[in-house]
Amino acid sequence: MARPTPLSGFPEWLPDGRIVEQHVLDVLRRTFELHGFVGIETRAVEPLDQLLRKGETSKEVYVLRRLQEEAGAEPDRAGTLGLHFDLTVPFARYVLENAGHLAFPFRRYQIQKVWRGERPQDGRFREFVQADIDVVGAGALPYHYEVELPLVMAEALGALRAIGVPPVRILVNNRKVAEGFYRGLGLTDVESVLRNIDKLDKIGADAVAALLVAEAGADETQARACLELAAISGSDESVIDRVRALAGESNDLLDEGLAELGALIRAAAVRAPGVVVADLKIARGLDYYTGTVYETILVGHEQLGSICSGGRYDTLASDGANTYPGVGLSIGVSRLVSRLLSGGLVTATRSVPSAVLVAVSNEEARDRSDAVATALRARGIPVEVAPSAAKFGKQIRHADRRGIPFVWFVGEDQSADQVKDIRSGEQVDADAATWTPDDADLWPRVVPA
Amino acid sequence: MARPTPLSGFPEWLPDGRIVEQHVLDVLRRTFELHGFVGIETRAVEPLDQLLRKGETSKEVYVLRRLQEEAGAEPDRAGTLGLHFDLTVPFARYVLENAGHLAFPFRRYQIQKVWRGERPQDGRFREFVQADIDVVGAGALPYHYEVELPLVMAEALGALRAIGVPPVRILVNNRKVAEGFYRGLGLTDVESVLRNIDKLDKIGADAVAALLVAEAGADETQARACLELAAISGSDESVIDRVRALAGESNDLLDEGLAELGALIRAAAVRAPGVVVADLKIARGLDYYTGTVYETILVGHEQLGSICSGGRYDTLASDGANTYPGVGLSIGVSRLVSRLLSGGLVTATRSVPSAVLVAVSNEEARDRSDAVATALRARGIPVEVAPSAAKFGKQIRHADRRGIPFVWFVGEDQSADQVKDIRSGEQVDADAATWTPDDADLWPRVVPA
Known part of the structure; x- marks a missing residue:
């Protein structure tokens, strides 16, 4: 077998990169759980017809077939299956399927891989991890969840500042503001306006204006007003006044949206100052959002695109009898971690868990080294035993290559054991029943590079 | 959308079941890391030709295609992709691909989902989690890793006894013993003998004897000798003597295998007494094992099949210039967890992380409740805030339904806060800056049911 090469769009990390990713996931999980979100996992596959309900993502779906569908076998009762392309569609299905067993409002987090058959680019993968x-x-x-959820994400991403993750800005808008404003202007094809405003960063204001005229039924004045709205941003309530001034005559939908947006800005100024910014150009492509929408930029890495997006939805999950409105955000973990690693922002202090390598003097005495390792592990210290009774210099190099800070030398009897800090060279008597490394050396740490 | 129904073979857990599964995964991860194994993840897909190298699993593979392969798009350079059916094949590929960046011997653990298009049965899924x-x-x-690895698994599974997981028996055999014995008998189609011995539990001794004659070139006497070997088991070194007595004349391969098997039994008797049992009928279907092989039964649940299997392999990963021999075991986490849940063996003390529900007196005062929640979380206490300012009785029921033990009532000023243990009804003054629940109530625990 020739040496295999990576598959474009399917990122994998070396062990030290995985330590970084795992740490990010651990911090997210802990933050989510502190806020009372329970973890669930859904299967990787959904019936294709469910995945295609929204239409526009159809070309991104990976479809599955069994290599050998046997002639005599019963066909898959659920029909064709595809890999999920996000965690929202499977979550909506899970809620409907298990509604009788869940307590509402239901708070859940979900950290899993998703797949999209898109052309890979920087920060855009075919397989990637989302944390929702x-x-x-x-x-x-109630609306207050639209305030709470971005603040949970602000806290989660803020907790990553300690390892060298840049600060974030969570950009927020409200579909009711946009729709109320557009309708106030006399524009009725709101979806088309939103879809074209969403292209602002990619194609610029003039091109969007032309599209609003060509596709959304706007005249020049209406198109310019839409662009002026999209240009409004800020992190205090003056944003609300500027929208009102631009809108002229008000309407119920606009009023409701502005009240909501104002409440979010006020709460965020207290609980996550400087993090949440109202940005009236945020549209989000998918059409199921009905209230607040969110995108998140990594400051200094704006070209990476949003690393945490979402919004309020009212009709994603409905079984006819019941509707389950929700609000959620999703962190693009692979996009974030890939930038942390490729940008050299974050690093792990070593590439293995072990704090100690127990040396082996000769193979006949390996059980003595195993016993030391067992004693240390029983007190929560990660340990491995040397692979062979090579010269001690070689055993020390074995530890050094992995970043293992301590090498343990087993004496003739237990009172003759010694441990060497191979960074300083200091070697001291040690007893496996009591010796403990510094907290900073116990486990690999993830730190700013 | 009608209420969806589960997909056979794709298990999903309700939140309390997921808490159990997550706890199992956390215990495994901690044990593996204490032993110096570093976690990696590989992509879910491999080129189909790599997945099919072994032939016999071909019908189990799920093949992927993009729903809309666009005419103008470049084709996938790597050709057809399939979902991995285990974690060993992707790991072997990862080792070859990254050999220049890894330090050998390389100790890794890997906890991921795998997929097999098999007909679902009890404990046999189409999507399931493995921990390798x-x-x-x-x-x-060196051989000593064949001794070490099952003992790591014995420790990991032993650590789960505390939550109600039944004891396990790790059954071990050695391919060299089997092959040396068969060759000593004059049988040369060792693979065929192994494949048929592997069917003993399913079809019984007489049917296996007939197959050995029909397919493996054995006569009646040879077939009976193979069955007598397969009947030998025990957890002390007398097993070695019994094999020797049965074999009569010895040979180098048999001697080497018996020396190895003896070393494993001796070490296990010290480090995991009663857990490791030599069982000469263990064959393992896959043909890449070359030394020790392992299967693991859950005592009292033998019909479930092996929950942790593996072995020594010499030729799985080779790039022509270099060969990477290894030894590994894989826990079938979904099979284990599914039995723990369906058998009512294990339970979670509540279905959400929250230890405290902060009540809300009226919506205008929600920010006071949020502030209490923030203060508690800052000290590591998982908290959620009531969804609405309903009557307190309703808010208490909200907590009760989720198993949240404490409800916090926010006073007019901070000194008037109180917390109620809704199990005992006891309500006391409390300060969010200092109050702490009992350790047993801080997080949901996983306990014997």
């Missing part, structure tokens, strides 16, 4: 939080209600869901 | 450990050497790998 959502709150879903039965029948109704 | 392997040690791989460059060029050579």
Whole structure:
């Protein structure tokens, strides 16, 4: 077998990169759980017809077939299956399927891989990890969750600052503001306006204006007003006044949206100052959002695109009898981690868990080394035993190559054991029943590079 | 959308079941890391030709295609992709691909989902989680790892006894013993003998004897000798003597295998007494094992099949210039967890992380409740805030339904806060800056049911 080469779009990390990713996931999980979100996992596959309900993502789906569908076998009752392309569609299905067993409002987090058959680019993969939080209600869901959820994400991403992750800005908008404003202008094809405003960063204001005229039924004045709205941003309530001034005559939808947006800005100024910014150009492509929408940029890495997006949805999950409105955000973990690693922002202090390598004097005495390792592990110290009774210099190099800070030398009897810090060269008597490394050396740490 | 129904073979857990599974995964991860194994993840897909190298699993593979392969797009350079059906094949590929960046012997653990298009049965799924450990050497790998790895698994599974997981027996054999014995009998189609001996539990001794005659070139006497070997088992070194007595004349391969098997039994008797049992009928279907092989039964649940299997392999990963021999075991996490849940063996003390529900007196005062929640979380206490300012009785029921033990009532000023243990009804003054629940109530625990 020739040496295999990586598959474009399917990122994999070396062990030290995986330590970074695992740390990111651990921090996210802990933050989510501190906020009372319970973890769930859904299967990787959904019936294709469910994945295609939204239409526009159809070309991204990977479809599965069994290599040998046997002639005599019963066909898959569920029909064709595809890999999920996000965690929202499977979560909506999970809620409907298990509604009778869940307590609402249901707070869940979900950290899993998703797949999209897109052309790979920087920060855009075919297989990647998402970390989602959502709150879903039965029948109704109060607005305050639209305030709470981005603040949970602000806290989660803020907790990563300690390892060298740049600060983030969570950009927020409200579909009711946009729709109320457009309708106030006399524009009725709101979806088309949103879809074209969403292209602002890619094609620029003039091209969007032309599209609004060509596709969304706008005249020049209406198109310019849409662009002026999209140009409004800020992190205090003056944003609300500027939208009002631009809108002229008000309407119920606009009023409701502005009240919501104002509440979010006020709460964020107290609980996550400087993190949440109202940005009226945020549209989000998918059409199921009905209230607040979110995107998140990594400051200094804006070209990477959003690393945490989401919004309020009212009709994603419905079984006819009941509707389950929700609000959620999704962190693009692979996009973030890939930038942390490729940008040299973050590093792990070593590439293995072990704090100690127990040396082996000769193979006949390996059981003495094993016993030391067992004693250290029983007290929560990660340890491995040398692979062979090579010269001690070689055993020390074995530790050094992996970043293992300590090498343990087993004496003739237990009182003659010694441990060497191979960074300083200091070697001291040590007893496996009591010796403990510094906290900073116990486990690999993830730190700014 | 009608209420969806589960897909056979694709298990999903309700939140309390997922808490159990997550706890199992956490215990495994911690044990593996204490033993110096570093976690890696590989992509879910491999080129189909790599997945099919072994032939016999071909019908189990799920093949991927993009729903809309666009006419103008470049084709996938790597050709057809399939979902991995185990973690060993991708790990072997990862080792070859990254050999220049890894330090050998390389100790890794890997916890991921795998997929097999098999007909679902009890404990046999189409999508399931495996937890693997392997040690791989460059060029050579000492035998002592074949002793170490099952003992790591014994410790990991032993650590789960505390939550109600039944004891396990790790059944071990050695391919060299089997092959040396068969060759000593004059049988040369060793693979065929192994493949048929592997069917003993399913079809019984007489049917296997007939197959050995029909397919493996054995006469009646040879077939009976193979069955007598397969009947030998025990957890002390008398097993070695019984094999020797049965074999009559010895040979180098048999001697080497018996020396290895003896060393494993001796070490296991000290380090995991009663857990490791030599069982000469263990064959393992896959043909790449070359030394020790392992299967693991859950005592009292033998019909479930092996929950942790593996072995020593010499030729799985080779790039022509270099060979990477290894030894590894894989826990079938979904099979184990599914039995723990369906058998009512294990339970979670609640279905959400939250230890405290902070009540809300009226929506205008929600920010006071949020502030209490923030203060508690800052000290590591998982908290959620009530969804609405309903009557307190309803808010208490909200906590009760989820198993949240404490409800916090926010006073007019901070000194008037109180917390109620809703199990005992006891309500006391409390300060969010200092109050702490009992350790047993801080996080949901996983306990024997």
